Amino acid sequence: MTTRVITLKELAASLDLSITTVSRALAGHEQIALKTRERVVQAARQAGYVPNTAARTLVSGRSGFVGLVLPIRGPNLVDSFLGEFVTGLGEGLVSHGADLILATAALGHSELSVLRHVVESGRADGVVVTRIAETDERLAYLRERGFPFVAHGRLLDSDFGYNWLDTDGAHAFGEAFDMLYDLGHRHFGLVTISEAMTFRHLRQDGLAAAIARRGDPSVRLDVVTAPRFDQEARIEAVNRILRGPDRPTAIVALFDELALTVMEEAARAGLSVPRDLSVIGFDNIAASAYAPPGLTTFDASIRQCAREIADMLLTVIAEKPGKPLTRLIRPTLVARASHGPAPRTRS
Amino acid sequence: MTTRVITLKELAASLDLSITTVSRALAGHEQIALKTRERVVQAARQAGYVPNTAARTLVSGRSGFVGLVLPIRGPNLVDSFLGEFVTGLGEGLVSHGADLILATAALGHSELSVLRHVVESGRADGVVVTRIAETDERLAYLRERGFPFVAHGRLLDSDFGYNWLDTDGAHAFGEAFDMLYDLGHRHFGLVTISEAMTFRHLRQDGLAAAIARRGDPSVRLDVVTAPRFDQEARIEAVNRILRGPDRPTAIVALFDELALTVMEEAARAGLSVPRDLSVIGFDNIAASAYAPPGLTTFDASIRQCAREIADMLLTVIAEKPGKPLTRLIRPTLVARASHGPAPRTRS
DNA sequence: ATCGAAATTTAAAACGTTTGCATTTTTGCA
DNA sequence: TGCAAAAATGCAAACGTTTTAAATTTCGAT
Known part of the structure; x- marks a missing residue:
């Protein structure tokens, strides 16, 4: 039929x-x-x-598509923001009549090779690149090709300009410190990751800058590092900071998953959050609202960011602006119940 | 450059x-x-x-793309499975060299019109249709067009065959009943939705069938219905069943979001889960593991289902099988701490 | 009525592939 | 060495659109 x-x-x-x-x-x-x-x-x-899209694309050289390469993940790991991100991109694109292409990197192929394929097959007029590492071969490639793109995140440092949108993690971590300091905390812990992602520097630097700004020599910061995807090592790292003879009264985690582990391990160690320990995360993932006593964190509004990224990319495609487009989004504090005044007595 | x-x-x-x-x-x-x-x-x-994809598509009539239309949602509602689903689709497709097109339905346009556009512009060789309602104009359209598709979910009843993959909610809800019955529960509550989705019937029928199978006339089932996206009405409905003079000892919720509301409201009403009340959900969303005391639920393994849907669709596209492909996936029980023996005394 | 400019329409090329059919080259055998 | 068959390669059309340049029509002013 x-x-x-x-x-x-x-x-x-x-x-x-x-x-x-x-x-x-x-x-x-x-x-x-x-x-x-x-x-x-x-x-x-x-x-x-x-x-017919194919015919139109062939002759006009414009496909009306924007590409996104799905990061490769292990069998049980799904990018926790993917749903929101994709929804936001879709919203941003549809108002301009564009649609989204999702290319997955197969296990053998690198993300870069998939990106190359998307770009060079003419499937897309531009691409969104997420989860930018400290140095990122994808951006180098796209730049060399002169292909329109917007990065979600930044390089650690680069000798060229490019279009990016990023969450202002530095500011958030500074805000977290200030809030905790004002609550009387002087001994801080930071749980970070060993993966070479730019955001870990930005956030840690934001924290360090706020500490320096305060100029109080009694402030102390312990930093502990865990691999990103190894739950066991993560628990071990958290306990290193939690079970020490002299533990911090406030722990800031690089992102919510780590903060939730901190809260779990704190409970296991018989510590009460926030009475004995304040914990602050970043990202505001769904579970953070439910994990007792409710994690205080920062909301990065991924969906909104993705929508803006779509707008930026469509601008780049249409207008090829001379200067790079950049946008720093300030996350909003979601104050729940995992932070409070520093405990009076120290053991 | x-x-x-x-x-x-x-x-x-x-x-x-x-x-x-x-x-x-x-x-x-x-x-x-x-x-x-x-x-x-x-x-x-x-x-x-x-x-060049466009040229190849134009002449061969095959785009190498599979389409998915993103359901329209309110500003703060994101399909909670989208990330997993899209990841699974991507995995399933990439092994056959296919990619995914995500088309978003703008606010004015119906999901059907976007689907039509995807199909008739030749962008895709087949489509995946999710969240099937009791009757669904999208399936009618696709069938009439003879366009390859696989549905994630089923129609309530239909006079034609089509390819679908569905989670066996009926079986899961039967299993939930059996487990709770064996724990001594006799008075049950079901929290369901007013939206015309097929799965609410399948799950409720599965529960009813299990009750009938048991043949115990002392078993009682109270059903309460709430609109799907109205949090306030949802809370109101949950309290109707929770605060009644004669409340159930076990509540089964159509899906986890509802179950979490039940647990929250139970806590607010001073009830202890699972001592005073057993709660069981469905879907195993991330928050369910964190919401105290840990929600017992069923895992539908969306990612795996999506991968199979991709396989099915590629088969349909390549082979045009005479008989519809159908697949019923049995969800697995995730036994956490929200269910337990029925309380001894009744108020 | 006639002419030229403005308004409207059209023919044909081009985009980069795949593919049916024709052509050329090679091979095996007498 | 010649010739037919097999193997290998190439020509040209086609896919459905956009777009350049050209052709046609309309219309107002003389």
Whole structure:
């Protein structure tokens, strides 16, 4: 029962016009008589005409697609922001009539090779690159190619400009410190990761800068590092800071997953949050609201960011601006119950 | 600095061969001398040749894409499974060299119109349709068009066959009942939704069937219905069943979000879970592990399902099987701490 | 009525592939 | 060495659109 799709030629024939005229009429060219335009649009709608994307792309060089390469993850690891991110991108794109292509990197292939394929096969007019590492071969490639892209995140340092949108983790971590300091905390812990991601520096530096700004020599900061995806090592690292003879009264975690582990291990060690220990995370993942006593964290509003990234990318594609577009989004504090005044007595 | 992309014609010229031969060599046709094939493949790799998708699609009629239309949601509602689902689809597709197109339905446009556009513009060779309602115009459309698709979920009843994969909610809810019955529960509550989704029937029917199978006339089931996305009404509904003079000892919720609300409201009402009340959910969302005391639920393994859906769809596209492909996935019980023996005394 | 400019429409090329069919080259055998 | 068959390669059309440049029609002013 496969229904055939109507083509421009057929539509033109039925209107007794040339393909050219119909094409232009549908594109709304002033050049075509208004009466004709209306007649064509009406007929197209009635016939349910939808232009063939491949043909259009081939001749115009514009696909109307934006690409995103899904990061490769282990069997049980799903990017926790993917849903929100993709939703936001979709929202941002659809208002400009663009759609999203999701290319997955197979286990053998590198993310870069998939990106290359997306770019060079002409499937997309631009790409979004997420989870930027300290140095990132993807950005180098895209820059060299001169292909439109927007990065979600930044390089540690680079000798070239590029379009990016990032969450202002430095500011958030400074804010976290100030809030905890004002609550009387002087001994801090930071749980960070060993993976070479730029954001770990930005956030840690933000924390360090706030400490320096305060200029109080009694402030102490212990830093502990865990591999990102190894739950066991993560627990071990958290306990190193938690079970020491002289533990911090406040722990800031690089992101919520780590903070939740801190809270779990604190409970296991018989510590009460926030009475004995304050914990602050970052990201505001769904579980943070439910994990007792409710994790205080920062919301990065991924969906909104993704929407802006889409807007930026479409601008880059359409206008090729001379200067790079950059945007730093300040996350908002979500004050729940995992932080409080520093305990009076120290053991 | 935009680097040009190499084309088949250029590659052919550099090899001093015709386009035809190069095209066939790359496709691995036996027809082309082995020596030539090797030479061409080698040169193509070295030149970084990537075939243009639009041109290939135009002539072959195959895009190598599978489409998914993102459900329209309110500003703060993101499909909680989208990330997992998309990851699974990607995994399933990439092994066959296919990629995913995500089309978003703008606020004005219906999901159906976006689907039509995806189908009729030739962007995709097949589509995945999720969140099937009791009756669903999307399936009717796809069937009429004869366009390859796989549904994630089922229609309430239909006069035609179609390809679907569904979670066996009926079985899970039967299992939940049996488990709770064996723990001594006789008075049950079901929290369900008012939205016209097929799965609410399947799950409720599964529960009812298990009750009937047991044949114990002392078993009682109270059902309460709430709108899906209205948190306030949801709380109100939950309290109707929780604060009644004669409340159930065990509540089964249609899915985890509802179960979490039940647990929150139970706590607010001074009830201890599972001592005073057993709660069981469905879906195993991330928060369920963290919400105290840990929600007992069923894991539907969305990612795995999505991978299978991808496989099914690619089969449908390639082989056009005569009989519909169907697949019922049994969810696995995730026994946490929200269920337990029925309380001895009744108020 | 005639002409030229403005308004409208059209023919044809191009985009980069795949593929049916024709052509050329090689091979095996007499 | 010649010739037919087999093997290998190439020509050209086609896919459905956009767009350049050209052709046609309309219209107002003389």
